[in-house]
Amino acid sequence: QKEVEQNSGPLSVPEGAIASLNCTYSDRVSQSFFWYRQYSGKSPELIMSIYSNGDKEDGRFTAQLNKASQYVSLLIRDSQPSDSATYLCAVKYTGNQFYFGTGTSLTVIP
Amino acid sequence: DGGITQSPKYLFRKEGQNVTLSCEQNLNHDAMYWYRQDPGQGLRLIYYSQIVNDFQKGDIAEGYSVSREKKESFPLTVTSAQKNPTAFYLCASRGGLVGTDTQYFGPGTRLTVL
Numbered sequence: 775q776k777e778v779e780q781n782s783g784p785l786s787v788p789e790g791a792i793a794s795l796n797c798t799y800s801d802r803v804s805q806s807f808f809w810y811r812q813y814s815g816k817s818p819e820l821i822m823s824i825y826s827n828g829d830k831e832d833g834r835f836t837a838q839l840n841k842a843s844q845y846v847s848l849l850i851r852d853s854q855p856s857d858s859a860t861y862l863c864a865v866k867y868t869g870n871q872f873y874f875g876t877g878t879s880l881t882v883i884p
Numbered sequence: 885d886g887g888i889t890q891s892p893k894y895l896f897r898k899e900g901q902n903v904t905l906s907c908e909q910n911l912n913h914d915a916m917y918w919y920r921q922d923p924g925q926g927l928r929l930i931y932y933s934q935i936v937n938d939f940q941k942g943d944i945a946e947g948y949s950v951s952r953e954k955k956e957s958f959p960l961t962v963t964s965a966q967k968n969p970t971a972f973y974l975c976a977s978r979g980g981l982v983g984t985d986t987q988y989f990g991p992g993t994r995l996t997v998l
Contacts, residue, residue, distance in 0.1 A: 778926070806985040817974055817989040818927075825985075862926065866985055870915060870934060870978075871942070874926040 776801050778865050780875035788883050793850040795878050797863030800844070806866035807839055807846045811859045812877065818862055822848070853882045887911065888990035890975050895995045897962070897969065905960045905993045907975030914979040916958035917987065920944060921972040933958055962995065970997045 777800040787793045795809075806825055810818035824830045824837040824846065836849040846865075850857055860877040867873065888909045897903045907916065915934050919927040929942030933952040947966025952958055962969045972994050976987040 782924075808986065810989075817992045820986060820988065823986055864987070870932065871929060872917070872987060874919075874928075876924070876926040 776865075776867050776873050778863055778873045778875040780861075780863050780878050782876055783879040784881055785878055786881045786883055787853050789853060789855060791853050791882075793853045793857065793880055793882070795848040795850075795861050795863075795880070796845060797847065797865075797875055798845045799863075799865045799873075801865075801867050802841070802844065804841075804844075804865045804867050807837070808864040808866075808872075809835075809837060809846075809848045810862040810864060811857075812862055813859045821861075850880075853880075855882045855884050858882050888975060888977055888988060890973075890990040890993050892993060893991065895993055897995060897997050899997065900964045902961055902963050903995070905962065905973055905975075905995070907958045907960065907990060908956055909958075909975075909977045909990075910956060911977055911988070912955070912979070913977035913988075914955070915977060916952070917976040917978070918942075918948075918950065918958070918960045919974045919976065921974060927974060930960065968997075969995055971995060 779798045808823045809821045812818045822837045824839045830837045834851045838847045862877045863875040891906045917932040918930040931950045933939035949961045974992050975990040978987045
């Protein structure tokens with residue numbers, strides 16, 4: 775069974791703080807990892823993809839991948855109220871299927 | 885405008901009816917996917933297709949059917965055999981020269997059984 779685990783939250787951070795979101799996965803052969811943001815009632819939108827160990831930065835967002843420990847995380851610096859959403863972690867295993875976590879709900883408090 | 889379109893945005897179904905959800909993409913992507921999302925849950929794969937005239941069952945295919953006659957189109961039929969179809973349905977596509985692993989989602993169709 776291929777599993778992707780996320781803390782459901784809710785996670786609350788004050789405006790301007792760093793929000794840290796975590797995700798673990800079960801299959802060591804996974805190659806591709808993604809973070810999506812989903813606002814209530816809307817479809818997921820891609821924030822970042824990461825394929826190799828280490829950090830990948832894009833603006834206020836940093837994805838971190840540790841394949842040995844089978845986890846991937848997302849850091850949001852200088853959190854804004856507009857970042858309040860559910861964040862979905864997705865993992866592509868061998869083959870062409872993607873598996874999603876249940877999402878972490880983030881609230882940024884002004 | 886490039887992207888993925890889904891229609892209708894809202895759909896109401898009576899017991900015993902089949903309904904078809906539309907998904908169209910003009911991104912020239914080879915792969916297309918259908919997911920179902922229930923409140924407080926992640927996305928669950930219904931069907932996916934890598935190429936025209938070929939598709940594979942996902943984890944929850946029972947009660948659903950698909951076709952892939954054109955690269956741009958991947959309609960999903962929710963049949964009367966699906967006992968609990970009320971959910972948010974998301975279509976996605978993947979492909980292209982850059983970031984070929986990445987899935988992009990359409991706006992979704994919210995299906996409600998009356």
